[in-house]
Amino acid sequence: MIYQLHIELEGSSPLVWRRIQVPANYTLYQLHMALQGAFGWENSHLFEFIERQSPRATRYGVPSAEDPDEDVVDARKMKVNEYFRVTGQECHYIYDFGDYWKHKVIFEKSEAKEAGAPFCIGGAGACPPEDVGGIHGYYEMVETSKTPSCNDWQEYRQWLGLVEGENWDAKFCSIREVNKRLSLLG
Numbered sequence: 001m002i003y004q005l006h007i008e009l010e011g012s013s014p015l016v017w018r019r020i021q022v023p024a025n026y027t028l029y030q031l032h033m034a035l036q037g038a039f040g041w042e043n044s045h046l047f048e049f050i051e052r053q054s055p056r057a058t059r060y061g062v063p064s065a066e067d068p069d070e071d072v073v074d075a076r077k078m079k080v081n082e083y084f085r086v087t088g089q090e091c092h093y094i095y096d097f098g099d100y101w102k103h104k105v106i107f108e109k110s111e112a113k114e115a116g117a118p119f120c121i122g123g124a125g126a127c128p129p130e131d132v133g134g135i136h137g138y139y140e141m142v143e144t145s146k147t148p149s150c151n152d153w154q155e156y157r158q159w160l161g162l163v164e165g166e167n168w169d170a171k172f173c174s175i176r177e178v179n180k181r182l183s184l185l186g
Contacts, residue, residue, distance in 0.1 A: 001025075002115045003080050004108045007035060007093065009101060009125070011135040014142075014171045016125030018178065022118045024110060028060045028075035028083060030185070034118035035093055035103070037181035040127040045096035049075065049083070049105075081110075099134040117186025123173040129159055142170045 001024035008017035018038040022031055028049050036043045051057035060075040060083070084107035093103040128138040144153045145168060160168055
């Protein structure tokens, strides 16, 4: 059984989103790793899943060894098919509590087919690089990219790892590249 999820980076413009399929028996931690691959994040920061529209919602992440009283349930012990119970159910996935990348995750459907690894079937938008300064830092980078002669853009180009003559498009998402990263999780 697979679960199909639509994930969008809230506040992004142009909108950054992915549609992925994951094995239903994945844990939320494995889903976190799939989201890292789908968005091109580097898994350098903490994360949590939390229900939308619920002020007292349970938070799922990796409990802190330094703070065992912290109110976080171990994401390695909750299965995707136990967490997402109803088509259309939504949650937030927060990545990097400093930059605070907030994603809306929507459970679209389940299908009776097998998958050994997560798979991306759609998406748009270039994911922001790690530590760019949150959504406002990303906006600044996107705006700066519109002025290629700007010194700040040259610094962003280096940060993005672009070589001479290579372009960056904030609206572009390579599904092929996303699936290459996701295949490593199989």
